Amino acid sequence: MSQASNYNLRDEIKEYWSMRAATFDEQPGHEIFSDAERSAWHALFERHFGVADGRKALDLASGTGVISHLMHDLGFAVTGMDWSEAMLEKARAKSRLRGSNIRFLLGDAEHTLEEDDSYDVIVTRHLVWTLVDPAAAFAEWFRVLKPGGKLLVVDGDFVSPTWATKLNKAMSGFLESIGLRKPTEPVAHMQTHRDILARVHFSEGARANDVSAMLVRTGFDPVVVDFDLRQIHAAQKKHISFGKGLERGAQHRYAICAQKPVAGY
Template identity: 30%
Template sequence: MTKDHISVNRGVWNADARNWVAPGERLWASAPQWGIWGLPEADLGLFPADLAGCDAIELGCGTGYVSGWMAQRGARVTALDLSSEQLATARRLAGQHGAEITFLEGDAEATGLPDQSFDFAISEYGAAIWCRPGVWLREAWRLLRPGGRLVFLGNHPLSIICTPLNGAPCEPVLHRPYRGLWVADWTDVEIDPSGVTFNLTITDWFALFQEIGFTVTGYQELYAPEDMTGLQDFVPAEWAKNYPNEQVWWLAKPA
């Protein structure tokens, strides 16, 4: 890993922030829905049954709609993001919706927040793909109180190894080795260049959770709904009806 992924990704998201204003406005006004296919919270259950009175943090909040949903459920919410431009949108939308959220510009790999400050942590994409797994997960562990929970949603490793090296949409062909999967640098690809993302094999995710101390309480692979068509991000719906393009991990810090 030679590039400064933090600086690269901050630059990418500051430059692209204007393209996320409209989606942010739509999601702030919607019921909770997850991932690129907008799968309903009622089906997935990423949030705890009761967030009232919980101290919650979103790691990589973007335009802040996930934090807004938690605030609506009575949580005391802190939301962190690298991008000042994304945070500007998040703060504006929180004000419009009357959501009391503490927004912080910072790095989810090193938040600078006190130990054991939160009951619940979440990342939908955000830290889940843009930060080094072994670093941000240890930071999340440090931030959580005993008995705290962490949920994160990001790219399924299969979606990475099935993406052509030029950045074209996923296809049913393996373009990268699965063994040793760790970093994917999208900065210089021909089609839709972006930043530097991270992922692991399923075995390596489990090994990392065990090393840190997390208990895995749930795992789900996500597919495109059968009525979905077209392309979302780099994922064709027809591909994602047969192969999982996203995954969700539910973790707990033992009490």
């Protein structure tokens, strides 16, 4: 079998995010740009996970380690996992600079190879909407969580156009057509992103009710949807354009906390 025929969608996704690693931390919504946003993330995690107390946390698709370090701040014993070595290089560099003891592993979030019942909490940010096989991924996360452990999915529908998306697209197209604005992302990147998105499971957008229903079918109970991300978004808006702020505010964004039941309950 030729090399080309072995190159599948997961390989494309891995290559795409490796390509994005160099500039990943330059974008609000990826890196943290203020103490206000850092505090808002901490509050979200404490709301759903409670006091860290040295418990074991797994940050899946950890990228450059942003969420891993937020969890480490709170006192979790953190493992970050990503399948892009380019992302992990940046994450490890941050860890050395900050003197943190976060363990960063090269691995696939859909097939972690971690032991059964090995983590107290799992967190993912903007991962679920890119999954090729979310049902298998959720079953894997259920497996590695300890009984009573919690999963927090921070995600959204970044596909379905909102009124703000349509307005921004129209304005950007007009400004680019008259030479007053350049594309914010290389055309090749945008095309690759669209090509990948068309083939993932949530190609029409990862809605909270669909993700929650799939988590329930996996065996998680209870499953709670939290739409109160206002503090995080308010902090991020201060570092993006007015138009992008409107777009972000109009999107369907959420956090879902799902618990693995304790045996016998």
